[in-house]
Amino acid sequence: MSESMSEAESDAGDAGEEAGAYEPAAPAPLDVPREPTGEAGVDAQLQRLADADHLATDGHVEVYEDVHRGLRDALTALDARPGPPAPPPPYPQSRS
Numbered sequence: 001m002s003e004s005m006s007e008a009e010s011d012a013g014d015a016g017e018e019a020g021a022y023e024p025a026a027p028a029p030l031d032v033p034r035e036p037t038g039e040a041g042v043d044a045q046l047q048r049l050a051d052a053d054h055l056a057t058d059g060h061v062e063v064y065e066d067v068h069r070g071l072r073d074a075l076t077a078l079d080a081r082p083g084p085p086a087p088p089p090p091y092p093q094s095r096s
Contacts, residue, residue, distance in 0.1 A: 034049065
């Protein structure tokens with residue numbers, strides 16, 4: 001049994017050496033399509049997502065949080081925008 005344990009320990013040592021030589025891949029664009037919405041504020045935030053394509057994975061969080069904050073602000077602004085005036089109340093019907 002000690003021979004098989006030695007082989008396992010030897011294999012683990014080889015894996016450790018290989019792991020130390022591992023180089024992560026360079027950042028690559030995700031090529032996720034971004035459709036324009038027609039709202040300038042929202043479209044600008046969607047374009048900001050492209051910044052994550054050139055960052056390592058640990059840099060994505062900052063971009064995503066920034067985009068989330070911007071989208072939330074854009075949606076809040078849409079809610080605050082006055083809409084069309086409310087229709088007038090119906091005229092009371094006369095009882096004749």
